[in-house]
Amino acid sequence: xxxxxxxxxxxxxxxxxxxxxxxxxxxxxxxxxxxxxxxxxxxxxxxxxxxxxxxxxxxxxxxxxxxxxxxxxxxxxxxxxxxxxxxxxxxxxxxxxxxxxxxxxxxxxxxxxxxxxxxxxxxxxxxxxxxxxxxxxxxxxxxxxxxxxxxxxxxxxxxxxxxxxxxxxxxxxxxxxxxxxxxxxxxxxxxxxxxxxxxxxxxxxxxxxxxxxxxxxxxxxxxxxxxxxxxxxxxxxxxxxxxxxxxxxxxxxxxxxxxx
Amino acid sequence: xxxxxxxxxxxxxxxxxxxxxxxxxxxxxxxxxxxxxxxxxxxxxxxxxxxxxxxxxxxxxxxxxxxxxxxxxxxxxxxxxxxxxxxxxxxxxxxxxxxxxxxxxxxxxxxxxxxxxxxxxxxxxxxxxxxxxxxxxxxxxxxxxxxxxxxxxxxxxxxxxxxxxxxxxxxxxxxxxxxxxxxxxxxxxxxxxxxxxxxxxxxxxxxxxxxxxxxxxxxxxxxxxxxxxxxxxxxxxxxxxxxxxxxxxxxxxxxxxxxxxxxxxxxxxxxxxxxxxxxxxxxxxxxxxxxxxxxxxxxxxxxxxxxxxxxxxxxxxxxxxxxxxxxxxxxxxxxxxxxxxxxxxxxxxxxxxxx
Numbered sequence: 042x043x044x045x046x047x048x049x050x051x052x053x054x055x056x057x058x059x060x061x062x063x064x065x066x067x068x069x070x071x072x073x074x075x076x077x078x079x080x081x082x083x084x085x086x087x088x089x090x091x092x093x094x095x096x097x098x099x100x101x102x103x104x105x106x107x108x109x110x111x112x113x114x115x116x117x118x119x120x121x122x123x124x125x126x127x128x129x130x131x132x133x134x135x136x137x138x139x140x141x142x143x144x145x146x147x148x149x150x151x152x153x154x155x156x157x158x159x160x161x162x163x164x165x166x167x168x169x170x171x172x173x174x175x176x177x178x179x180x181x182x183x184x185x186x187x188x189x190x191x192x193x194x195x196x197x198x199x200x201x202x203x204x205x206x207x208x209x210x211x212x213x214x215x216x217x218x219x220x221x222x223x224x225x226x227x228x229x230x231x232x233x234x235x236x237x238x239x240x241x242x243x244x245x246x247x248x249x250x251x252x253x254x255x256x257x258x259x260x261x262x263x264x265x266x267x268x269x270x271x272x273x274x275x276x277x278x279x280x281x282x283x284x285x286x287x288x289x290x291x292x293x294x295x296x297x298x299x300x301x
Numbered sequence: 302x303x304x305x306x307x308x309x310x311x312x313x314x315x316x317x318x319x320x321x322x323x324x325x326x327x328x329x330x331x332x333x334x335x336x337x338x339x340x341x342x343x344x345x346x347x348x349x350x351x352x353x354x355x356x357x358x359x360x361x362x363x364x365x366x367x368x369x370x371x372x373x374x375x376x377x378x379x380x381x382x383x384x385x386x387x388x389x390x391x392x393x394x395x396x397x398x399x400x401x402x403x404x405x406x407x408x409x410x411x412x413x414x415x416x417x418x419x420x421x422x423x424x425x426x427x428x429x430x431x432x433x434x435x436x437x438x439x440x441x442x443x444x445x446x447x448x449x450x451x452x453x454x455x456x457x458x459x460x461x462x463x464x465x466x467x468x469x470x471x472x473x474x475x476x477x478x479x480x481x482x483x484x485x486x487x488x489x490x491x492x493x494x495x496x497x498x499x500x501x502x503x504x505x506x507x508x509x510x511x512x513x514x515x516x517x518x519x520x521x522x523x524x525x526x527x528x529x530x531x532x533x534x535x536x537x538x539x540x541x542x543x544x545x546x547x548x549x550x551x552x553x554x555x556x557x558x559x560x561x562x563x564x565x566x567x568x569x570x571x572x573x574x575x576x577x578x579x580x581x582x583x584x585x586x587x588x589x590x591x592x593x594x595x596x597x598x599x600x601x602x603x604x605x606x607x608x609x610x611x612x613x614x615x616x617x618x619x620x621x622x623x624x625x626x627x628x629x630x631x632x633x634x635x636x637x638x639x640x641x642x643x644x645x646x647x648x649x650x651x652x653x654x655x656x
Contacts, residue, residue: 097521123523135518137511139579147504148511152523154504158532161506164499169315172503176314215522 044246046267047075051096051219051251056105058091065091066102067275073219078245078252080262080283083272084296089255090132092272093221096253097129098122109219124152128217130208132224132255138197142188142207145196146179149214179214186210186240202233209240213248220244222254226261234258238265263287271296304649320498337487342480351479351552353596358483358490359547361588364572365497365581366540371570372579373506374533375513376426380419380438381541381569383445386561387415388542389549390455393464397457404469408489408550412542418445419538426530442563449558456558463557466550482551489547493540498581500536509533510579571623575630577639586638595619 051073058066066088073079081089094100096107098117107114109125128149137145154175160168183189186206191199196207205225212220225241226234242265244250256262262269263283271279271292279292286292304325311317321327341354367381392411396402422441426434449455456464469476469485476485500506508529511519520526549556568591576587601607602615610618634640 099517099521119521120523120525123521129521131518135515135521137514137518139514140507140510144507144510148507148519148524149522151504151508151511156504158500158505158536161503162496162500164503168503172318173314176318180314211522 044076045249046077049073050075050110051253052106052108053096054106054108056092056095056102056107058088058095058100058102064275066095069105069272069275069277071270071277071280073251073253075251076245076249077267078241078254078265080266080269081253081255081272082257082259082262082269082296086274087272088275089272090223091275093129093223093253093255096122096219097127097221123215126215126218127221128212128215128219129221130205130212130223130225132227134201134204134208136196136204136208136211139195141193141195142199142210143179143183143192145207146182146210146214147175149211150175150179152215182210182213185213185243202229202236205229205233205237206240209237209244213244213250218251220250220252222252222256224255224257226256226258234261241265304646304652306650318502320502334491338484342484347479350483353592355479355483355486355552357585357589357592358486359544359552360569360572360592361585362490362493362547363541363544363569364576364584364588365494366537366544367569368573368576368578368580368584369497369500369509369540370533370537372573372577372583373501373513374509374530374537376423376530376533377431377435378438378537379435379563379566379570380422380441380445382561382563382565383442384415384419384538384541385545385548385565386445386449386558387418387538388412388545389556389561390449390464390558391415391542392546393466393549394455394457396467404471404550408543408546411546412539415542415545416535416539419534419541420531423531423534423538426534427527439563442566446558446561449561461557462559463555464549465555466553469550476551486547486551489543493543494581494585497540501581505532513579571627573637574635575626575637577637578635580637580639582642583637583639586642590638591623594622598622 049072053072054070056066056069057064069088069092081092083089091100095102098119098121101116107117109127137148140148154171156168156171160166164172183192186209188203188206188210191203191207196204199207209222209225212222222241226237229237238261241252241254245252254266266283268281269279269283269286270277271286271289273295278295279286279289281289306323306325309322309324311322316322321330342350345354363381363385366384367378370376370378388411390411391414392407395410396404396407399407418441422438425437429437450462453459453462456462459465469482471485476482508519508524511522511524512526512529512533516526519529545561572587572591573583574587575590576585577583598619602610602618607615630637
């Protein structure tokens with residue numbers, strides 16, 4: 042399927058965020074177009090994760106506008122962002138450790154489940170049909186990410202690489218239009234990275250999901266992303282296609298260090 | 302070789318999502334339920350029905366209520382006794398003051414009153430967690446028992462503060478013998494246990510466990526924390542309230558507010574620690590274990606083994622055994638008897654082969 046990059050769906054304008062006297066983000070603007078893979082890179086402490094936290098409402102910026110799908114907002118709670126179709130994964134895996142893989146992914150669909158607890162207590166008629174219908178969709182995601190053999194395993198018992206994949210599955214279960222990935226390949230070996238790259242590209246191409254990702258592996262970022270934003274000390278110092286960013290002297294100076 | 306699921310294929314998600322997906326489990330469970338309903342009321346003596354089986358069921362229900370809140374939703378509570386007291390006193394007052402109110406309606410209204418009180422004392426959970434939340438529920442424990450003693454209206458101005466349960470009559474049928482009371486308790490507890498299992502395996506239970514395991518991630522995937530926590534408090538307190546009603550009506554017959562003190566809350570907390578946090582089965586195992594242990598020790602003391610133990614030690618043996626067991630479970634097996642049972646089943650699947 043040919044990829045189609047559409048209009049801007051997320052526009053961040055002059056975002057500033059500070060914690061007390063510490064400025065995490067200063068006057069940052071960039072946009073994300075529908076269907077693209079947008080990377081955010083930068084040295085440690087550059088404000089990349091803070092940026093994602095601003096987008097899905099965990100942090101509230103002191104200044105700036107966020108326009109998502111034509112709607113402007115200043116503050117939003119995380120679950121409102123989820124309801125609008127923004128899903129994410131975390132840098133340090135944030136799975137529900139006591140639950141099985143299947144239950145974790147099912148939890149990702151909670152916003153689409155309409156039956157209240159009284160129906161659920163009966164587990165009869167509509168409630169049962171709803172569970173089965175969502176189970177079917179979850180099984181499709183399990184097939185997509187090739188984790189069939191571990192679906193009944195408690196997440197806490199899985200190795201790191203698989204936990205990352207389950208977290209991606211849980212985010213996909215919400216059928217998001219915008220997917221935020223915070224270092225999806227951190228701590229993985231080459232083979233696991235290749236798998237994860239393939240899954241990210243498959244999600245983008247086959248499901249048409251717009252992806253914003255933070256990643257430190259430059260090879261990966263340059264290979265899979267359409268456009269790259271570069272942050273340093275909470276300021277934007279570069280923005281554009283990978284080739285352009287790679288050759289930008291300011292970016293090389295800040296990120297790769299002098300002498301490269 | 303006996304406990305093996307080879308050859309049991311699931312052809313639909315419905316079959317895969319049933320409560321007991323393994324056939325052997327279903328057979329054992331059906332046999333247990335049949336024994337509880339058909340054999341026990343006739344085979345067991347009045348003493349066993351009244352002083353052992355009925356309280357095991359009542360405490361299992363209270364432990365189940367606490368387990369929904371603490372084991373599933375991760376909110377520690379020390380107010381279980383108080384919520385039971387609300388259930389018992391509210392049921393008593395509804396039946397007393399509304400003439401001709403059916404018993405079951407009074408019991409449910411008692412449960413709903415406990416749920417309402419539970420939600421009020423659950424409000425601090427929106428801001429505090431863990432030990433600090435336990436302190437807030439401890440306040441509920443002391444406040445409610447104090448209020449029930451302080452205002453004689455609750456006990457209908459009885460001079461001793463004791464309430465005496467009215468006769469239980471459902472559709473003209475009187476539940477007045479231990480066997481009948483046991484059966485009534487068994488029906489109510491079975492239905493509520495089934496409902497709890499259903500809650501646990503559907504979206505409601507998953508939301509609770511998500512909040513327990515990682516509340517930030519839960520919020521990010523769209524679970525409203527406030528609603529989920531308060532629902533856990535409401536459902537849990539409802540269960541405790543019904544358990545309190547049964548405690549007064551089918552078990553003891555007469556209760557006073559002081560009987561619902563902190564000791565009772567701790568007893569139920571121990572039940573879910575020993576039985577297993579976050580498991581419906583654990584509530585039953587824990588309640589049965591803690592209530593049967595003194596009975597078992599007593600029997601043991603009257604055999605030849607008991608003669609070897611000095612009398613001064615024998616009187617304290619129960620406390621010693623409890624203390625040791627609590628420490629043992631907290632250190633060695635925090636998931637309690639349920640986990641031991643699961644390990645046993647996994648071993649049994651392979652038996653007689655080592656791998």
